[in-house]
Amino acid sequence: MTQSVTVLGLGSMGSALAGALLDRGHAVTVWNRTAEKAAPLVERGARLAATPAEAIAASPLVVACVLDYAVLRAVTGSDPLSGKDFVNLTSGSPEQAEEAAGWFGARGAGYLDGAIMTTPEGVGSAEVMVLYSGPRPVFDAHEPVLAALGDPVYLGADPGRASLYDAALLGLMWSAMAGWLHGTALVGAEKTTAAEFTPVAIRWLGTVNRFLTRYASQVDEGRYPGDDATVDVQVAAIGHLIHAAGARGVDNALPELLKSMMERASEAGHGADSFASLVELFAGRVAAR
């Protein structure tokens, strides 16, 4: 089933979104402040609207992806939007998502907030998650069209939920990539290339995935049996990493931070518990030193 869809914002991400919708045969109307950026999409069959209002009028579903929420608000104006559904894929905070849900709702529009868990080249792949939150009926009505952008993952009615997950997942990404880069610098000091190290690192992440699955229930239950590897054992192990890296001139700020957190957990009584007990620190239930 193809449908009319409007895309507001044709930066790197908005252009990829509009392109993915065209790929699936949808009738796409686009608007961008800098109209020239629409040219490649118009060549592929998109219709360029002269104003945001004209673009919004063209379709029941409007996908927006602009710089930030202030731009979104300015672009969508203050006219009534009865009968329109907005899917906002602009990045922001949960609070901004809730506020946006309020002002779109007050203008008679349906509103979903979303987060695209990829860079533009991944848009359209079924491997890639696009997170959504807001009223279930709005999501259900547009899920088939939204599937053109990536696998649609619905997180619930709270409009801030997609942004909340987005922030949490970016934190996970930065930690994982930083750990990989630190390790790459360490093995690189012994003339191992990143290309040699990375397949081994990726295989290791598969094992780490299993740790997360096991620790999730420990976190939810607030009990951290240290029957695999205790915090105290890992304090000693991270000492080896810090020694090996320091001896090779590798910056140790990252593992030093992790070691200090493990030591705080140990001092708070979690030395014989699993690594999952560090959630007590992250959740603010263990006082800072």
Ligand SMILES: NC(=O)c1ccc[n+]([C@@H]2O[C@H](COP(=O)([O-])OP(=O)(O)OC[C@H]3O[C@@H](n4cnc5c(N)ncnc54)[C@H](OP(=O)(O)O)[C@@H]3O)[C@@H](O)[C@H]2O)c1
């Ligand atoms: N790129 C990514 O990998 C990625 C991944 C996930 C989420 N996102 C999010 O997607 C959103 C867009 O990112 P992007 O990478 O596409 O950025 P971008 O290439 O810089 O595009 C920004 C868009 O916002 C528009 N814009 C900026 N200021 C404006 C204003 N005052 N009035 C009207 N339009 C304005 C730009 O219009 P002009 O073309 O006229 O400048 C353009 O369409 C951001 O919230 C970003 O965090 C991006």
